[in-house]
Amino acid sequence: MTARQPIPVTVLGGFLGAGKTTLLNALLARGDRRYGIMVNDFGAINIDAALIRRRDTRMITLTNGCMCCGPAADQNAALTALAEGGDDGIPPDQIVIETSGVADPRRVAQLAALEPTLLIDGVVVLADASAAAGLLADRLVGDTLIRQFARADLILLTKTDLVNPAGLAQAQAAIARAAPGVAMIASPASAASPDDGGFGAALVASGGLSPPAGTAAARHLPDDDIDHQADARFSSWSWASRGPVDRGRLLAALTALPPGVLRVKGVLPVAGADGRPAATVVQMVGRRWRLTPLAAPIGDTAPALGGPPPALGKTGRGIGHDGQGALVLIAATGALPAAPDLQTMFDAIRL
Numbered sequence: 001m002t003a004r005q006p007i008p009v010t011v012l013g014g015f016l017g018a019g020k021t022t023l024l025n026a027l028l029a030r031g032d033r034r035y036g037i038m039v040n041d042f043g044a045i046n047i048d049a050a051l052i053r054r055r056d057t058r059m060i061t062l063t064n065g066c067m068c069c070g071p072a073a074d075q076n077a078a079l080t081a082l083a084e085g086g087d088d089g090i091p092p093d094q095i096v097i098e099t100s101g102v103a104d105p106r107r108v109a110q111l112a113a114l115e116p117t118l119l120i121d122g123v124v125v126l127a128d129a130s131a132a133a134g135l136l137a138d139r140l141v142g143d144t145l146i147r148q149f150a151r152a153d154l155i156l157l158t159k160t161d162l163v164n165p166a167g168l169a170q171a172q173a174a175i176a177r178a179a180p181g182v183a184m185i186a187s188p189a190s191a192a193s194p195d196d197g198g199f200g201a202a203l204v205a206s207g208g209l210s211p212p213a214g215t216a217a218a219r220h221l222p223d224d225d226i227d228h229q230a231d232a233r234f235s236s237w238s239w240a241s242r243g244p245v246d247r248g249r250l251l252a253a254l255t256a257l258p259p260g261v262l263r264v265k266g267v268l269p270v271a272g273a274d275g276r277p278a279a280t281v282v283q284m285v286g287r288r289w290r291l292t293p294l295a296a297p298i299g300d301t302a303p304a305l306g307g308p309p310p311a312l313g314k315t316g317r318g319i320g321h322d323g324q325g326a327l328v329l330i331a332a333t334g335a336l337p338a339a340p341d342l343q344t345m346f347d348a349i350r351l
């Protein structure tokens, strides 16, 4: 019997809302490899599990807290299970770990590297070109971004469609100062499309997910550079809709949130003018929000609606099914409004 080859593992990091799930969906849409996916959301409900448009792809979710602050054993047991393959016992060609936006992706890679069945391919950190310079300079969150960038093998600039050339240059300069010597590539603005994953597809096609050879092994930074505090530095609040919500009231609530709320995401049954609820993805990164219909898993034609709704759990299963909806807010600790106030605010958007 020949020993199995170790499975390559790519760690996909980047601050809250940088575009990790969008890129992952673009990767899955190519359908050329058998991926094993691990996702870690910071909030108590794993919204990403509902947003990753997978089919025939094995996915494991780790919820409630940041992977890099949690026990190595939990993470590695889940990764080992992924590497062993699903019910058919066929191992994936590649594992991609989407870390939470507040995690230190290098730490996640270092833990995974302890497993002999895994081979760390690289730590790819996404940077939102429209927000990176401001976030790097932010008193509360700057350190988190600096650590993510400085410990990356490759930095991919996303959302280049949202900036002009001067804005792009400013973002690149700020990131280069934070992460001297780390390779950085920007997606072509013309290919950036959050809807069809065009941006991600362009990056993937240009080989952008493969860090320059040798960099992964070279970047073993000292342990005291590890962020063990991400869980303490950020706070989240989650809300279950338990029924449809009104679109106008939802938008009013989102825009009334204080600027300290860095990220809102979820899937809610949103009723528009005709009063009929439709499963809707709610995205807010900084002040920029989007509401889009919940897409079917890649390769499926039927919408991800209908059928008996599975229980809404921490894993994100069931979100988007009839009447089941959830929203997660994330802010630097201290910047999140009080939970009772948020509860009142969002309870008022129910139909």
Ligand SMILES: Nc1nc2c(ncn2[C@@H]2O[C@H](COP(=O)(O)OP(=O)(O)OP(=O)(O)O)[C@@H](O)[C@H]2O)c(=O)[nH]1
Pocket (backbone or CB within 6 Å): 014, 015, 016, 017, 018, 019, 020, 021, 022, 023, 048, 100, 101, 158, 159, 160, 161, 162, 192, 193, 194, 195, 199, 263, 265, 283, 284, 285, 290
């Ligand atoms: N304009 C534009 N929007 C993008 C691009 N990439 C992602 N987005 C949007 O940015 C928002 C956040 O994208 P996600 O892929 O969910 O970001 P994420 O990094 O997975 O978010 P977290 O897991 O919460 O940290 C969504 O509304 C996306 O549609 C891009 O290249 N251009």
